[in-house]
Amino acid sequence: MSDALVVAEHRRGELRDVSYEAITAGRELADARGGDLHVAVIAGGVDGFAEDLNREGVDAIHTVDNGEEFDHNVYQAAIATLLDRTDAGTVVAPNSVNGLDYVPAVAEDRGLPLVTDAIGFEYDGGLTVTREMYGSKVETTVDVDGDRHVLTVRGGEWAPAEGVGDAAIESVEVDPPESGARVTGFEEVGGGDVDIADADVLVSVGRGIEEEENLELVEELADALGATLSASRPIVDNGWLPKNRQVGQSGKVVTPDVYIAVGISGAVQHVAGMKGSDTIIAVNTDPNAPIFDIADYGVVGDLFEVVPELVDEFA
Amino acid sequence: MKVLVTVKEIAEADDDFAIEGTDIAETDLEYDLNEWDDYAVEAAVQLAEAGIADEVVTVTVGPERAEETIRMALAKGADRAVRVWDDAFEEGFSDVAAKVSTIEAVVEAEEPDLVLGGVQAADTGFGATGVALAERIGFEHAAVVNDLEVDADAGVAHVHRELEGGVEELTDVDLPAVLTVQTGLNEPRYASLRGIRQAQRKEIDARELADLGLTAEDVESALTITSMYEPESESDAEMIEGDAGEAAGRLAEVLRDKGVGA
Numbered sequence: 001m002s003d004a005l006v007v008a009e010h011r012r013g014e015l016r017d018v019s020y021e022a023i024t025a026g027r028e029l030a031d032a033r034g035g036d037l038h039v040a041v042i043a044g045g046v047d048g049f050a051e052d053l054n055r056e057g058v059d060a061i062h063t064v065d066n067g068e069e070f071d072h073n074v075y076q077a078a079i080a081t082l083l084d085r086t087d088a089g090t091v092v093a094p095n096s097v098n099g100l101d102y103v104p105a106v107a108e109d110r111g112l113p114l115v116t117d118a119i120g121f122e123y124d125g126g127l128t129v130t131r132e133m134y135g136s137k138v139e140t141t142v143d144v145d146g147d148r149h150v151l152t153v154r155g156g157e158w159a160p161a162e163g164v165g166d167a168a169i170e171s172v173e174v175d176p177p178e179s180g181a182r183v184t185g186f187e188e189v190g191g192g193d194v195d196i197a198d199a200d201v202l203v204s205v206g207r208g209i210e211e212e213e214n215l216e217l218v219e220e221l222a223d224a225l226g227a228t229l230s231a232s233r234p235i236v237d238n239g240w241l242p243k244n245r246q247v248g249q250s251g252k253v254v255t256p257d258v259y260i261a262v263g264i265s266g267a268v269q270h271v272a273g274m275k276g277s278d279t280i281i282a283v284n285t286d287p288n289a290p291i292f293d294i295a296d297y298g299v300v301g302d303l304f305e306v307v308p309e310l311v312d313e314f315a
Numbered sequence: 316m317k318v319l320v321t322v323k324e325i326a327e328a329d330d331d332f333a334i335e336g337t338d339i340a341e342t343d344l345e346y347d348l349n350e351w352d353d354y355a356v357e358a359a360v361q362l363a364e365a366g367i368a369d370e371v372v373t374v375t376v377g378p379e380r381a382e383e384t385i386r387m388a389l390a391k392g393a394d395r396a397v398r399v400w401d402d403a404f405e406e407g408f409s410d411v412a413a414k415v416s417t418i419e420a421v422v423e424a425e426e427p428d429l430v431l432g433g434v435q436a437a438d439t440g441f442g443a444t445g446v447a448l449a450e451r452i453g454f455e456h457a458a459v460v461n462d463l464e465v466d467a468d469a470g471v472a473h474v475h476r477e478l479e480g481g482v483e484e485l486t487d488v489d490l491p492a493v494l495t496v497q498t499g500l501n502e503p504r505y506a507s508l509r510g511i512r513q514a515q516r517k518e519i520d521a522r523e524l525a526d527l528g529l530t531a532e533d534v535e536s537a538l539t540i541t542s543m544y545e546p547e548s549e550s551d552a553e554m555i556e557g558d559a560g561e562a563a564g565r566l567a568e569v570l571r572d573k574g575v576g577a
Binding site: 011012016069070072076095096097098100101102103104105107108109111113114115116117128131132133134135136137138139140141142143144145146180181182183184185186187188189201224225226227233234236237238239243246249250251252253257258279281282285286287288292293294295296297298299300301302305306309310312313314 | 326327328330332334337339408410411412415434437438439440441442443444445446447449450451455456457458459475476477478479480481482483484485486487488489492495498499502537538539540541542543544545546548549550552553554555558559560562563564566567569570573574575576
């Protein structure tokens with residue numbers, strides 16, 4: 001028997017959805033191991049958060065009222081305290097940017113095996129985690145030694161926990177060491193002339209365009225269709241289009257009527273930003289590209305041949 | 316100050332690949348410098364050019380084959396390289412703690428003020444080594460850094476951490492620190508011909524575990540990959556057949572049907 005400890009995530013006053021998904025994953029694990037499910041919520045308006053997190057299947061919620069926003073020192077100290085005070089054998093946390101800023105340190109500090117970015121798991125006397133490798137081209141199952149571990153779970157893989165639970169809510173004091181990393185503020189990026197989140201039709205371009213001068217091709221298509229041009233991360237990293245055109249986890253989340261992905265393989269971070277589009281059309285040379293998994297219409301072909309033909313259709 | 320950059324040679328699968336046992340067949344893999352680490356190398360070289368870093372050293376856990384990749388980092392301006400490999404690593408998949416133990420030993424020998432590495436490796440995608448390393452060696456840390464300014468006199472790195480949804484967190488990190496670097500931090504340079512020639516003369520210090528005072532036990536992994544498979548396609552897409560003209564014709568039909576470009 002062993003409990004599971006889920007760490008909730010919030011930012012600027014709001015719990016993030018992946019917190020509820022992590023609760024579902026944690027409940028599954030606690031069930032498999034015949035234990036309780038604990039949820040930790042650290043910093044910010046913890047009392048309000050605790051009410052929201054009290055979903056079906058949560059046995060205990062630990063609130064740590066220390067600071068307003070994420071601080072890895074506070075998170076690390078709080079989780080260490082909770083692991084000492086509970087029987088939690090497994091820590092389950094979101095595989096998010098902040099998750100990656102404290103979870104590896106928790107695993108290292110406690111000497112526990114760490115598996116990040118889990119998309120599934122099974123527990124049958126031992127933990128086996130499913131995760132991707134080689135840029136989502138394959139999935140692997142990974143056996144984890146021992147009966148205590150730390151897991152981060154990918155967003156969107158577990159259904160969010162629902163209902164109302166009857167968790168015991170208790171406040172926990174922690175005394176973190178003085179922080180050598182101090183948050184001084186936040187900045188919204190990606191403002192500017194165009195809001196791609198408002199567009200009804202997006203022509204979105206990815207690495208397959210190869211060279212900056214080839215962007216002309218997709219600009220022509222966007223013009224011909226009366227669409228707005230957006231892009232996947234590499235195009236913005238290269239400085240070929242501004243940050244406000246980026247679709248994905250670190251860019252904008254878009255839900256247009258039609259999303260045309262040109263030369264975009266469909267990495268998970270990109271898909272997170274556009275999977276809610278009504279109709280998804282993908283053009284890519286690689287028949288195994290993950291973008292086709294979520295597309296409604298797919299063309300396996302060379303964008304340099306298909307796009308000019310398509311422009312001609314609307315000329 | 317001295318900057319240590321963790322550099323990994325990553326494997327990329329060809330479009331068509333076969334799985335043999337629990338990995339992709341060696342013949343279907345291409346090796347390259349990890350994209351994220353390329354940005355970390357560039358950041359370190361820029362610190363050297365700005366007179367902030369006195370020395371840039373790369374560390375790689377990888378077999379002899381990786382020296383080609385390491386030479387790329389040297390050609391871009393790193394001063395020298397340490398490469399650690401051992402039969403013990405051939406046993407299977409190394410977990411985060413195994414990599415941390417290895418790099419920890421190199422950190423002890425090199426005594427850097429700043430460690431830079433990529434957010435994640437493109438092949439395994441754990442995204443954990445840098446932060447776990449910081450915890451082990453008692454450095455401060457920040458993960459997913461997409462803006463960096465080092466004030467060496469004050470002993471502080473001013474960074475932006477790229478959070479989800481177009482929000483950046485501004486953080487001051489005391490040195491010594493480990494920072495994991497996001498793509499887009501800078502514009503990684505191409506190696507110049509002169510750089511490539513110079514790199515041939517730069518030192519790659521090849522070490523085995525025993526040279527670092529470690530044993531196979533120190534790099535034992537708690538993780539074992541037990542299977543690898545291609546995920547079943549969940550696609551229910553209409554795949555449009557035919558040549559480019561035919562495909563474009565059908566796409567135009569679909570688009571007009573949705574009221575696009577009409």
